[in-house]
Amino acid sequence: MVKQEIIWFTLTSLLLLFSSSAVETQSKVTKNPADQLVQVINNNRTAHHLTALYSNPGLACIALQYIKAYEGNCDDVGGPKAKKPEDSAFAESFAPNCNVDPATLTQITGRFLGCQSEYINPDRAFSEVLMKDGKSLNILYSKNHTEVGAAASGSDGGGPYFWCVLFSNGKSNSSFVLEGGEAKVSRPGCFSGANDDCSSAQGRFQSQYHLVNCVLGVLAVIGFAFSI
Incomplete structure (x- = not known):
């Protein structure tokens, strides 16, 4: 018994x-870390009496495709081996992969890209990974930007972890327009403006x-x- x-x-x-x-x-x-990164960026801009930027989901999805182009090779980000995707990739692959109308692609006026082995919170990613020098501050506080898109992604749900921010001078209702009104959500990774909760691999x-x-x-x- x-x-x-x-x-x-x-x-x-x-x-x-x-x-x-x-x-x-x-x-x-948690809430989407890419959205949190956009909030940190806009808080820093408004603290310096600059306008907050429109969070464009089409641009953000393209930022995630930008990350994926590195295929998890953290060594290709920064330093003497630094690489970046070809400009032609935006229209040929990034936009179609995001359901963005290629005809609505607008000039990229600035970009941040960082990579590290361990996941850290968006505010730390901003201050410790993306804000590298005076050039980074010039990009952050540029008056040429009108919209922003951020993305965060690990490799197959783990490290290394990439952070990407793209800025543009487009108009919110006519640039990086999503066909059908929705971006293609792909994993692993998160992008801002997607109305999508996305937890970290950690x-x-x-x-x-x-x-x-x-x-x-x-x-x-x-x-x-x-x-x-």
Whole structure:
């Protein structure tokens, strides 16, 4: 009788632990980090009495395609081996991959690109990865920009982690126009203005790690119950 009560208590605990893990997993889903990065950028601009920039989802989706063109090669970003996608890629592949009408592509007036091995919060990515020197500040505070698009992506859900911001001088209702009104959402990666929650790979790993610990703990209790 005692053993049955222990087993019943253990099974109940198992259900509760799985439920709490599911809740915690949901709590790990944060607001889109690319949206947060745009907010940091606009906060810095308005603090310097400059206008906030329109968050253009078409431009942001193209920023994500810009990241994907590096194919996870962090060494190609910055330094003597620095590379960048061909300008022709914007019309030939980036726009079609995002459902952006190529005829509405507008001049890119500035860009930030950074890469690091570990995921960090958008505010740190802004200050520690993207703001490298005086040239970066000149881009940030340029009066030529009217809109912005940001993207963040790991490689297959893990590091290295890329951050990309593209600026443009287009008009919000006529540049980087999405055919059908929606951008193609592709994973891994997040882009601003997509009305899409997107958790970091670090958050997913922590949730999975917690779930595994819960399962192992319950199995240990079950083993103890049957050994009585």
